Amino acid sequence: MDKLKIAGTGLTGLVGSRIVELLGTDFDFIPITSTDMDICKPDEVNKKLYEIDFDIFLHAAAYTSVDGAEVNEEIARKINVEGTKNVFEVVTNKRKKFIYISTDFVFDGTTGNYDEESVPNPISAYGKTKYEGEKIVGKDGMIMRISYPYRARFDEKKDFVRTIISMLSSSEQFNGVTDQILTLTFIDDIAYAFKHLFQNYSSEIYHIVGGDSLSGFDSIMTIAEVFGLSKEHVGKIVYDQFYESKAKRPRNGTMISKKNSFYPMKNLRDGLGEMKKQLS
Numbered sequence: 001m002d003k004l005k006i007a008g009t010g011l012t013g014l015v016g017s018r019i020v021e022l023l024g025t026d027f028d029f030i031p032i033t034s035t036d037m038d039i040c041k042p043d044e045v046n047k048k049l050y051e052i053d054f055d056i057f058l059h060a061a062a063y064t065s066v067d068g069a070e071v072n073e074e075i076a077r078k079i080n081v082e083g084t085k086n087v088f089e090v091v092t093n094k095r096k097k098f099i100y101i102s103t104d105f106v107f108d109g110t111t112g113n114y115d116e117e118s119v120p121n122p123i124s125a126y127g128k129t130k131y132e133g134e135k136i137v138g139k140d141g142m143i144m145r146i147s148y149p150y151r152a153r154f155d156e157k158k159d160f161v162r163t164i165i166s167m168l169s170s171s172e173q174f175n176g177v178t179d180q181i182l183t184l185t186f187i188d189d190i191a192y193a194f195k196h197l198f199q200n201y202s203s204e205i206y207h208i209v210g211g212d213s214l215s216g217f218d219s220i221m222t223i224a225e226v227f228g229l230s231k232e233h234v235g236k237i238v239y240d241q242f243y244e245s246k247a248k249r250p251r252n253g254t255m256i257s258k259k260n261s262f263y264p265m266k267n268l269r270d271g272l273g274e275m276k277k278q279l280s
C-alpha cells in the first residue's frame with residue numbers, strides 16, 4: 001500500500017520536527033517552511049498548496065510565544081487566525097484532510113479535568129488566537145490539543161523540562177509554582193498517538209496529553225529526582241505572584257482525554273525516564 005502523504009507547516013518546530021523524525025518511515029512527509037510559504041500571504045499559500053499533492057495537511061505552524069502574544073497580539077492573530085484560515089481554505093477546496101494542532105491554553109483553568117467536550121474560554125492573547133483558529137476549522141477538520149510538550153533534544157527551542165534542567169544544573173535560585181497544575185507531555189508519545197490518528201482520521205477533537213498532571217513545583221521536584229539534580233535552590237511561589245507581570249496561563253490546566261484508548265501516554269516520571277535514556 002502507498003504511504004499516506006502528509007504535507008504540513010511547522011514541521012521544523014519543537015513538536016513537528018520530532019513527528020517527522022519518528023514517523024518518517026511510516027509516512028511521506030512534505031514539510032513546508034515559512035520560507036517556502038508564508039501562511040499569512042494567501043497568494044503564496046494558494047500557489048504552494050496547488051503545486052503539491054498530499055492526503056493530509058498537518059497545520060502545526062503558529063506564533064507560539066505566550067508572553068510575546070500579549071504585546072504582539074496583532075502578529076499572533078495574523079499567524080494563528082488569518083494564517084490558519086488561508087491554509088484551511090485551500091486544503092478544504094482541494095478536498096483534503098486537515099489537522100490543526102491546538103493547546104490546553106484554550107481553557108481558562110478554573111476547573112481542570114478538561115476533556116474533548118469541555119468548552120474553551122481562553123484567558124491569554126495566545127489562547128484566544130489559537131481558539132479562533134479552532135473555530136475556523138470547526139467540524140470540518142481534526143483538532144489535536146496538546147499540552148506542555150517536551151523532548152530529549154532540540155537546540156532551536158527549550159521546552160519546560162529542558163528549561164528546568166538548565167536551571168537546576170546552575171546554582172541559581174528559582175521558584176516553582178505550587179498552585180498551578182500542568183499536564184506535561186512527552187513529544188514521542190504525541191508522535192505515536194498522532195500516527196494512529198493519521199491512519200484513522202476523523203473530523204473531531206482529540207486531547208493527546210500526558211498521563212498525569214502535577215503542580216509546577218512538583219513537576220520540578222520530579223525532574224530533579226529523575227535527573228539526580230539538587231533541589232536545594234528551588235523555592236516556592238504562588239500563581240498570582242509568579243504570573244503578576246506575565247501572560248495568564250490556566251491555573252488548573254489538568255488535561256484528560258475521553259477518546260485516547262489507542263496509545264498509552266506516559267506520566268511525567270516515565271516520560272522523563274525515557275528522555276534520560278535517550279540522552280545517555
Ligand SMILES: NC(=O)c1ccc[n+]([C@@H]2O[C@H](COP(=O)([O-])OP(=O)(O)OC[C@H]3O[C@@H](n4cnc5c(N)ncnc54)[C@H](OP(=O)(O)O)[C@@H]3O)[C@@H](O)[C@H]2O)c1
Pocket residue numbers: 009010011012013014015016032033034035037038039040059060061062063064079083101102103104130146147148149157
Ligand atoms: N510548544 C508548546 O508548549 C505548545 C503547547 C501546546 C500547543 N502547541 C502548539 O503546537 C504547535 C507546534 O508548536 P511548536 O512549539 O512545535 O512550534 P515552534 O517550535 O515555535 O515552531 C513554530 C513553527 O511555525 C512556523 N511558522 C511560524 N510562522 C509562520 C508563517 N508565517 N508561515 C509559515 N510557517 C510559520 C515556523 O516555521 P519556520 O521555522 O520555517 O519559520 C516553525 O516551524 C503549534 O500549533 C502550537 O500552538 C505548542
